[in-house]
Amino acid sequence: MQQRKITLSESEIPDQWYNIVADMPNRPLPPLHPGTREPIGPDALAPLFPEELIKQEVSTERWIDIPDEVRNIYSLWRPTPMYRAYGLEKALDTPARIYYKYEGVSPSGSHKPNTAVAQAYYNKAAGVKRITTETGAGQWGSALSFACQHFGLECEVYMVRLSYEHKPYRKVMMNTWGATVYPSPSDRTEAGRKVLAKDPDTTGSLGIAISEAVERAATDPDTKYALGSVLNHVLLHQTIIGQEALLQMEKAGELPDVVIAPFGGGSNFAGIAFPFLRLSLTQGKQIRCVASEPASCPKLTRGQFRYDFGDTVGMTPLLPMYTLGHNFVPAPIHAGGLRYHGAGVIVSQLLKDGLIEARAHDNLEVFEAGIAFARAEGIIPAPEAAHGIATAIREAERCKEAGEDKVILINLCGHGNFDMKAYQDYFAGKIESHELTTAEIESSLAELDTPLA
Amino acid sequence: MQQRKITLSESEIPDQWYNIVADMPNRPLPPLHPGTREPIGPDALAPLFPEELIKQEVSTERWIDIPDEVRNIYSLWRPTPMYRAYGLEKALDTPARIYYKYEGVSPSGSHKPNTAVAQAYYNKAAGVKRITTETGAGQWGSALSFACQHFGLECEVYMVRLSYEHKPYRKVMMNTWGATVYPSPSDRTEAGRKVLAKDPDTTGSLGIAISEAVERAATDPDTKYALGSVLNHVLLHQTIIGQEALLQMEKAGELPDVVIAPFGGGSNFAGIAFPFLRLSLTQGKQIRCVASEPASCPKLTRGQFRYDFGDTVGMTPLLPMYTLGHNFVPAPIHAGGLRYHGAGVIVSQLLKDGLIEARAHDNLEVFEAGIAFARAEGIIPAPEAAHGIATAIREAERCKEAGEDKVILINLCGHGNFDMKAYQDYFAGKIESHELTTAEIESSLAELDTPLA
Incomplete structure (x- = not known):
């Protein structure tokens, strides 16, 4: 019997989160005060967050201990399984070896x-x-x-x-x-x-x-x-995914050539990718990290790198990020999450520096990928998660054309049990292609009077 | 950190199903032809099932090999985890140690x-x-x-x-x-x-x-x-649950005093209970096995042990089982599965012989149990699964009164992600108590002209 599932025991739940800021060649630019537009320090966040989270938000320490109380609750669903996607490989007839880390086993069904x-x-x-x-x-x-x-x-x-x-x-x-x-x-x-x-x-x-x-x-x-995403401490907590995935890849005797994850604000992408990116940044490994976003909300592939607000009304600090403009509202036709106008500052800086990549996918490609995955692997993915699958399918098809047996790792961030309405719409032909026009993006960005980053 | 999860590796997926017929003191009575009412042999099933399944249906072999192709697909979600329910124990303030085997990790979300x-x-x-x-x-x-x-x-x-x-x-x-x-x-x-x-x-x-x-x-x-339930070969396949659970209990250094599972036709009950019941039947262990059914469809606790049809129209053979009568239709008010009028023949014979027990629970008790479990353990159970939790809560409360530290094992047969409408109704006060009257049961049984078993 082929080994399909790579599991870890409860005692192997990592006891530290990884803070990539420690290893970034260029650290993110500082946030600016929404009124004065001067750089602000951690104190400005005190009305919103408790002190420990603010410390994590600005920390430059490489490793941050996970409290026992947190690991104890993690153990309700962690370590999460990693799977070799034999079914998908066969369906695509690709020489690539595809793995996925499955975060849908949590009580709420995602990595969140x-x-x-x-x-x-x-x-x-x-x-x-x-x-x-x-x-x-x-x-x-x-x-x-x-x-x-x-x-x-x-x-x-x-x-x-x-x-x-x-x-x-x-x-x-x-x-x-x-x-x-x-x-x-x-x-x-x-x-x-x-x-x-x-x-x-x-x-x-x-x-x-x-x-x-x-x-x-x-x-x-x-x-x-x-x-739930975007901020540094949120991305930090999600690195538990990649820390586990590293151990699991080791057990499988593999190292991924490319790590792929859906992208909304950046937390599930960062979660799986940063621990692998560390090997590229500090040990000279060649691991590509690719973020998958919707063509209808394409801040990474078509947005601008500049200071923008995290919210619509302009109450948050200005953050240096890839953005479509804080007034951007994705068309209601777009199904699934990943609707946020901007990207976290760390991920934005990494993209700016050419250390990570991004791909955009049309609605229809995403649902086709989700259904292909469900039929080949069993699990019905959330539409968000299907974005990552769409990127992986493109990579696997490229491998087939090139005859390359690359190792692909996907973060399957959640199941689609609460997304059946979207699948229903897809089967009824109600999901349409949707790509923003350049004019729409320019018009949304033109409203901004914030500094370029 | 307390160990919460007891996992098995993929190679520990059992390679045989357990057929309890081999160890029953009284084997089930034969099925009868729906027309002649004479005992029928396996041939009668040939129009409906392939030969291998018919062989399993009538087999008296104790162990039946699981084909590699089946184990290979099982490995998409098996072995399933077992948890110590620390949260629920604390919420109930009980000295009982509660474990649950979680079948909701399968792609479709249940043991099926x-x-x-x-x-x-x-x-x-x-x-x-x-x-x-x-x-x-x-x-x-x-x-x-x-x-x-x-x-x-x-x-x-x-x-x-x-x-x-x-x-x-x-x-x-x-x-x-x-x-x-x-x-x-x-x-x-x-x-x-x-x-x-x-x-x-x-x-x-x-x-x-x-x-x-x-x-x-x-x-x-x-x-x-x-x-999906009732028949011998279906119950047989489900014993993979109990076979795994035995290994997991061993790893936890425990043996359950009571094994509890929801009861519809018998497959998830048999799945977890039979491998433990084997220890009672063959090794003199004292393990109680308790089936949990809805008060609105109470064939085990209030039905009659007699020959009845498996379907409504009367096309199937007559089976010796606990039944409410094949014309019984549970009130639409009853939420969740477990709506079948009869019980599988093996389970029926075991109940008749006093080797297993049964409990019935009202709708409201079931939802209260489900919500208590979700808040204590995270997972939101299917209403079917919540029946087993309701029985376990009664047992744990009895242990508290008696000061007994019994070990309780529940088969948590599925998650409630597709049952949110039922929870919504509960929160809106739309789920009502519902117990059948004796007259209703008698009237449903009075329609039968089939032999008593």
């Missing part, structure tokens, strides 16, 4: 609890009572609800209205773990009311939902805020 | 693929082109769709209309794996048309859907039929 649990832990330790957050497809809101439940914290989720309406069951899942969920924009915040006044029928965006959750935290001393 | 893959394999090997089946909550239909896809078989699913309407996403899941799904009763079969003529607004039942799928197989030489 890796950071949710850590953030809930540090907030609890700092005496915080309530955490607010935003969620798009619902993966992040579910993960944080689950994590808050474990530490006895209240959880308040602002869910992009489009998803709130299309994915009612994600909301029930959050309720089951004790969270309260509001469609965003809501009338509970200044930010929400402002947007609703302008456009009462808006389908919302992650940027707007972030503004709402941030405002709640900034105006209530018992409440802090949590972000 | 354990037999679906085996059945698809033997059908493929026999040159069959198409398999028909019925499905209630959708777990079984999904599992068979997944399995047929792997072996290149067509799959035709008759889905109980109530579930078809309440769970459209289960249908999409089956479509994603290439199956065709019809709401039952349908106008594609004599059986379906007959029921529709009598009651055009029926919400359907498993019994009716079985009649339809059986009719299709009986009338088309390229088509065979597959059943």
Whole structure:
């Protein structure tokens, strides 16, 4: 029998996260104050995050210890399995060897609890009572609800209205773990009311939902805020994925030639890629790291590297990142997550420096990839995860043409059990190709008056 | 760090199924011909099942080899993890040590693929082109769709209309794996048309859907039929669960005092319980095995042990089993699977002989148990699975009162990702208590003119 699954024991859960900032040739530029546009220090983040997370946000230490309490909850689903994709290889008739790391075994079904649990832990330790957050497809809101439940914290989720309406069951899942969920924009915040006044029928965006959750935290001393991607400490927590994957690849006697992950704000990409990128940066290995994004929200492949706000209303610091402009709202036709207008600063700097790559995929290519994967491997991937599969299929087909037996590693960041509406739409021919025009991108960027990075 | 998860490596996937018939003090009575009511032999099953499965159906061998091709597909999700439920123990403040075996990691999210893959394999090997089946909550239909896809078989699913309407996403899941799904009763079969003529607004039942799928197989030489529970070979395939669980309990240095599983037709109960029951039957161990059923479909606790049909129309052989009568249709108010009117013959004989026990739980108790489990352990269980949790909670509370540190093992047969509508209804106060009256049960049984077993 061929060995398909590469597993680790509970005692092999890594005890440190990897902070790539320590090894970057060019460290990210500093954030700027939204008003003065002067560089700001960690203090500016104090209303939103507990001290330990702010320390991690600005840390340049290479290794950061994972608290036992966090590893203990990780053990509910970690270590996650890695699979050799024999079925997909056969279906593609490729000489490439394809592996995938499967994060869908977590209780909420994605990689998001890796950071949710850590953030809930540090907030609890700092005496915080309530955490607010935003969620798009619902993966992040579910993960944080689950994590808050474990530490006895209240959880308040602002869910992009489009998803709130299309994915009612994600909301029930959050309720089951004790969270309260509001469609965003809501009338509970200044930010929400402002947007609703302008456009009462808006389908919302992650940027707007972030503004709402941030405002709640900034105006209530018992409440802090949590972000599911983009920020340095979030990317840091996700490196548990790549740390495990390194051990698993070792057990398989392989080293990947290319590591591929879907890209929204950067956390699942960073999670699997950074520990491998470390080998390229510090040991001269040649491992390509490729981020997969939707053609309908293509900040890495078609955005601009400049300072921009993390939210829509402009409450957050200005961050140096690849962006489509903070007012960008992806067309509602785009199914699946990965709808955020910008990219995390670390990933942006790495892309700027040519140390990582990016690919964009059309809606239809993504669903074709997801279904091919489901039929070959069993697991039905979330549309987000299917973006990475689409990139891997392109690579495997290139290997076939070139006769190369490269090793491909995919981060399969979540299952599609809550995305059946999207698959249903695809089967009904309701999912259409969608690529932004250059004019649309230019117009969104033209609204910005922020400095180039 | 406490060890929470007990894992096995891929090479530890058992290579034999356990056939409890070899060790039963009283073997099941023979099936009877539906017309002549005389005992029938294996030949009678030939129109419906391939020869190898019929051999397994009547086998008295203790161990049956698992083909490599089946183990190879099992390795997509097996061995499944076992967990110590530290969170639940703490929430219940019980001295009992609670373990659960988690079958929700399979691609379709339940234990059902354990037999679906085996059945698809033997059908493929026999040159069959198409398999028909019925499905209630959708777990079984999904599992068979997944399995047929792997072996290149067509799959035709008759889905109980109530579930078809309440769970459209289960249908999409089956479509994603290439199956065709019809709401039952349908106008594609004599059986379906007959029921529709009598009651055009029926919400359907498993019994009716079985009649339809059986009719299709009986009338088309390229088509065979597959059943997801009840039959001996189905229970046999599920013993992979208990075989793994035995190894895992050994690794944990424990032996359960009580093994608990939800009960629909018997396959997930048999799957985990029989390998432990073997130790009681052959080695004098004292391991209680308890089946958990809904109070709204209580064949084990309130049904009658007699010959009855497996389907509604009366096409199947008469089987000696605990039954509520083959015309029994559970109230639509009952959420979750476990809606079948009868119990498998092996389990029925074991219950008759006092070798296993059964408990019935009200709807509300089941959802309370499911939510308590989700909050304590993370995983949101399928309502079916929550029945087993409800029994375990009663046991753990009894242990607390008695100050006993018993070891409880639960078969957590599936996740609730496709059951959020039921949880939503629960939160909205729409799930009501529901217990059958004695008159209702007596009236359903009074319609039978079949022999007592």
